[in-house]
Amino acid sequence: MSGRGISAATADVVLRRLRAFRAISEEAAAKLEQAMRGHVVVASAGQELATEGDAAATIRMMLTGWAVRYKTLEDGRRQIVNLVLPGDTCDAQIYLVKRLDHSIAALTPVSYAELDRERFESLMVGDRTLAEAFWCETLSNAAIQREWTLNLGRRDAYERVAHLFCEVVTRLRAVGLVDGDSCKFPITQIDLADATGLSVVHLNRTLQELRSADLIVLRDRTLTVPDFDALMGAAMFDPDYLHYASVD
Amino acid sequence: MSGRGISAATADVVLRRLRAFRAISEEAAAKLEQAMRGHVVVASAGQELATEGDAAATIRMMLTGWAVRYKTLEDGRRQIVNLVLPGDTCDAQIYLVKRLDHSIAALTPVSYAELDRERFESLMVGDRTLAEAFWCETLSNAAIQREWTLNLGRRDAYERVAHLFCEVVTRLRAVGLVDGDSCKFPITQIDLADATGLSVVHLNRTLQELRSADLIVLRDRTLTVPDFDALMGAAMFDPDYLHYASVD
């Protein structure tokens, strides 16, 4: 939980993410890395990084590991409203509002750079393209949220789960975390159920359907998608909503 | 569909909305009104204001009437992802992305001020508090989207519809469009169903349940909520997510 050094390799993922939106200059990239250096924080799996109702404070740039944003109802029902993947910037501009409307928790051990408002704003002021990239990131997150609304409102369980897989693979590919047709997928079925608005039991059965249709292999916290086009078809997935300048 | 004069009364609703987030000075208010003057556009009910896949262009500030943002699936299923109410600014900063990920359509006859990027940005640059208010508006919209995700994922039909009523009443009250315990509610059950992810038939039955529980009166395109606390309870509604500085 303390500041430590940052390797070029881990900072790279943030840069890759921003470069999905804008061409970041080498100077700006260096400044960004500089700003993150010495501000890396680690947290263990299950740890709550922010809590609904808290005063908003710092900006986080995820380096390694997975986290989730979620909201809960009084009686314990929980909805994961977004996955926070490596490279994602959590809550740029969040300091503008008084209190958080959702919580954030680590799914796996995570590390992230934590910047305060001044440090973050001086980055934004220093390079207009970098600032635009951050804004695009925020707009992309808003667009993901809209797509999830469509997903929960109008796709059935099978399409819905398939769509989530498509989104995650596409987002991970953009930051270089997909190797061939496989990627790490360190999320339990309990959390997958909370992300798709399904019960754990039905999620499990839906996964089995996807497996027997040869659309996914999910084992040992690793996802393999042998035929991405087929999965996209099943999900009616179109990556345009992510607003990447180009999708590989 | 052409530029026309703007009365102080109609511009007022935009100002009221922004003032829910920040204290806007009289000078900034005058500049805002000035910028909108002569750029008011009207559209008729059912008209599409923007289409998914279009190049993003102008910023719209809704003055009168209701509109919706929506997304559709190939086979025609439709999900309304947000209501656009008087005072709402549609897509500040939208010019940063290439293409729209959703469509916008008027539910009723609408009027709105349409600003291009330069005009809008000069407003933002001219007054820091005004700029912050616009950013808060964007963040509030993102928060609404998260709440809708929770709504669709984890609330049942009864709670879900009740929650939508609570949200709309709260948003309309913030811009002065609630008179006592009643407000205009010009939306068909078809659209209400698409907003709540229900079928029209089931939405209709859910409305009847809410009526017989004396939580709502919905007639002649007017909504009356005799006991707002009771409706909030049924919906598990907490207005904090709207991020208004103070809620009446």
Next chain:
DNA sequence: CGAGAGTTTGAATGTGCTCAAGGAACGTGG
């Protein structure tokens, strides 16, 4: 090896959907 978390299975239930049709309200033109 035992504890605990996560996954899988079966069975019964229920919430919400589809299909189908009738009724009410509204706008337009004769």
Next chain:
DNA sequence: CCACGTTCCTTGAGCACATTCAAACTCTCG
């Protein structure tokens, strides 16, 4: 002002997708 078409609302019946409850199985880790 009435006739008509259209859109919207309402109702009934049967069905299906997804839930709940309960229990067994598996895997991991200390």
